[in-house]
Amino acid sequence: MPTTNNNNKSSGNDDSRTLDFIIVGGGLSGLVVARNLNNKYIVTTDDNSNIKNNKRKLRWKLFEATSILGGRLQNDDAGRKIDLDGAWIWPPHQPTIMESLVNSSTLGIKTFLQPGDDYDSSATTRIVGGAVEFVNKIYQELLTKSIVDSDKSCSSIQVDCPVIAVRRNIDHSISVELDSGEIVRANHVIFAVPPKILSCNVSFHPKLSNVKSDAMSNSQTWMAGVTKVALVYRGASPQFWPLILRGGLISPRFRSPAFQVYDGSPFSSPSSDDTGKTSILTFFTLASLSNQTNNDAMLAKDCAEQMCQSLSSDSILETSEIRKFIRSFDEFYVKRWPQERYISNETDPTEISPHPQPKKALAKSEWDGTLLFAGTETDLHSPGVMEGAVGAAIRVTKELSERLSISTEQ
Ligand SMILES: Cc1cc2nc3c(=O)[nH]c(=O)nc-3n(C[C@H](O)[C@H](O)[C@H](O)COP(=O)(O)OP(=O)(O)OC[C@H]3O[C@@H](n4cnc5c(N)ncnc54)[C@H](O)[C@@H]3O)c2cc1C
Structure with a gap:
C-alpha cells in the first residue's frame, strides 16, 4: 500500500478519505501549527520508499471544542478590546514568539509598553487590540491561503467540535471521534489542548503510556483558576x-x-x-x-x-x-x-496553581510518533505562557515534518 512518507518511519495510508493530520484545539498553539503546515506539500512514495514523482497538498483539519477560536486568549465581548486573558509578552526573554509572530512581516502585529511599567527592564509589553490579535491575524492569513466556505470561514477549521475519543486502527491511521458521533480519520493527530483537560475529556484506545497518562493527570493548566x-x-x-x-x-x-x-x-x-x-x-x-x-x-x-x-x-x-x-x-x-470546561477542570478553585515547570513526558509523542502534543504546558522552555504555546507548536511542526516528507515548493 502506498505511504505518505519516504523514510518508512510510519505506515500511514494514502487513502483520500484519510487526512494527513488533525489538530485538536484552536488556541494559539493549535493555530500556529496550522499556520506552519498550511499550504505545504507532501511527497508521496511507494512501499519501497521510491519517490513516485508525486506531490500533493497536505490534507488537514482543526477541531475546536467551543464556538470561538483563541482558547485562553479572549477580549471582552463588547468590542472594547480589553484583554481578559493572557496579556503580556516580555520581548527580551521571548525570542520564539518575537520571531514567529510579533516580527512577522505578514501578520502586522503592533505592540506597546505596559503603561506604568516603564521602569521594568523586562519591558512588559502588550499587543494593540489585545493578545487575541495573534489569533485573529493568523486566522486571517489562513483564510487568504485556504479554501474558504460559503460563510467565508476556513474550510479546514471547524468550531463546536469537541473531540471525545481517539482510536488507533490496524493500518496505524487514527480515528478521531467528535461528540456529535462523527468519526474522522487521519495519519497523525496533534493535540493542542491543556494536558489536564485532555486527561479528563478524551479517551485513548489503546491507552497512552503510564508515564504520559501520569504526567497529564498531574499537570496544571496555567491561570485556569483566575x-x-x-x-x-x-x-x-x-x-x-x-x-x-x-x-x-x-x-x-x-x-x-x-x-x-x-x-x-x-x-x-x-x-x-x-x-x-x-x-x-x-x-x-x-x-x-x-x-x-x-x-x-x-x-x-x-x-x-x-x-x-x-x-x-x-x-x-x-x-x-x-x-x-x-x-x-x-x-x-x-x-x-x-x-470554561475546555480550559479548566475546577469550577471554583480556592487557590492559584504555581507556574508550571517543563516536563519531558508532556512533550513526548505516543503511538510510534503518530500522536503529537503541542499546547503551552508541553513546552520544554516556557510552559504556561504564550511563548510556550508558540514554542510547542514549532517543536511539533518539526516532529511532523520529519515524519512526512514536507516541501514548501508550490
Ligand atoms: C487570565 C490569564 C492570564 C494570562 N496571562 C498571560 C500573560 O500575561 N502572558 C502570557 O504569555 N500568557 C498568559 N496567559 C497564558 C496564555 O493565555 C496561554 O499560554 C496561551 O493562550 C495558551 O495557548 P494554547 O493554545 O497552548 O492553549 P489554550 O489557549 O488553552 O487552547 C486550547 C484549546 O483547546 C480547546 N479544546 C480543549 N479540549 C478540546 C477537545 N476535547 N476538543 C477540541 N478542542 C478542545 C479549548 O477550547 C481551547 O480553545 C494567561 C492566561 C490566562 C487565562
Whole structure:
C-alpha cells in the first residue's frame, strides 16, 4: 500500500478519505501549527520508499471544542478590546514568539509598553487590540491561503467540535471521534489542548503510556483558576499610575478576591487627545473569595473597594480623590476562566496553581510518533505562557515534518 512518507518511519495510508493530520484545539498553539503546515506539500512514495514523482497538498483539519477560536486568549465581548486573558509578552526573554509572530512581516502585529511599567527592564509589553490579535491575524492569513466556505470561514477549521475519543486502527491511521458521533480519520493527530483537560475529556484506545497518562493527570493548566475583572472609566480621567501598589501586587485581605491589578487602558498614541479617553483597571482575582461568589457586579465592586483600601497614603495622586474615582466605574467585564470546561477542570478553585515547570513526558509523542502534543504546558522552555504555546507548536511542526516528507515548493 502506498505511504505518505519516504523514510518508512510510519505506515500511514494514502487513502483520500484519510487526512494527513488533525489538530485538536484552536488556541494559539493549535493555530500556529496550522499556520506552519498550511499550504505545504507532501511527497508521496511507494512501499519501497521510491519517490513516485508525486506531490500533493497536505490534507488537514482543526477541531475546536467551543464556538470561538483563541482558547485562553479572549477580549471582552463588547468590542472594547480589553484583554481578559493572557496579556503580556516580555520581548527580551521571548525570542520564539518575537520571531514567529510579533516580527512577522505578514501578520502586522503592533505592540506597546505596559503603561506604568516603564521602569521594568523586562519591558512588559502588550499587543494593540489585545493578545487575541495573534489569533485573529493568523486566522486571517489562513483564510487568504485556504479554501474558504460559503460563510467565508476556513474550510479546514471547524468550531463546536469537541473531540471525545481517539482510536488507533490496524493500518496505524487514527480515528478521531467528535461528540456529535462523527468519526474522522487521519495519519497523525496533534493535540493542542491543556494536558489536564485532555486527561479528563478524551479517551485513548489503546491507552497512552503510564508515564504520559501520569504526567497529564498531574499537570496544571496555567491561570485556569483566575477570574479577570476589568473596570472601565469613560471620558477624561486621571492616570492611575504611578500609584504606590508595590508593582501592582494588591494587598490580600480577608475575603478579598484580587491579588494583582494593572492599568489595562487600551493603546493610545502619545499625540492623541485625552478627551474621551477610556481608562481601565484590570484585576486578577480568585472569585471564590468574593462576597457573593457568582455575582459579577459584586465581584467588580469588591475589586474597586480592595484597590481603594490598598492605596498607600504616600500615593503621588491625592488619595481621597482617586478613591472616589475608582469606586465610580462606568462599566465592568468579568471573565471566569474556571468556568470554561475546555480550559479548566475546577469550577471554583480556592487557590492559584504555581507556574508550571517543563516536563519531558508532556512533550513526548505516543503511538510510534503518530500522536503529537503541542499546547503551552508541553513546552520544554516556557510552559504556561504564550511563548510556550508558540514554542510547542514549532517543536511539533518539526516532529511532523520529519515524519512526512514536507516541501514548501508550490
Ligand atoms: C487570565 C490569564 C492570564 C494570562 N496571562 C498571560 C500573560 O500575561 N502572558 C502570557 O504569555 N500568557 C498568559 N496567559 C497564558 C496564555 O493565555 C496561554 O499560554 C496561551 O493562550 C495558551 O495557548 P494554547 O493554545 O497552548 O492553549 P489554550 O489557549 O488553552 O487552547 C486550547 C484549546 O483547546 C480547546 N479544546 C480543549 N479540549 C478540546 C477537545 N476535547 N476538543 C477540541 N478542542 C478542545 C479549548 O477550547 C481551547 O480553545 C494567561 C492566561 C490566562 C487565562
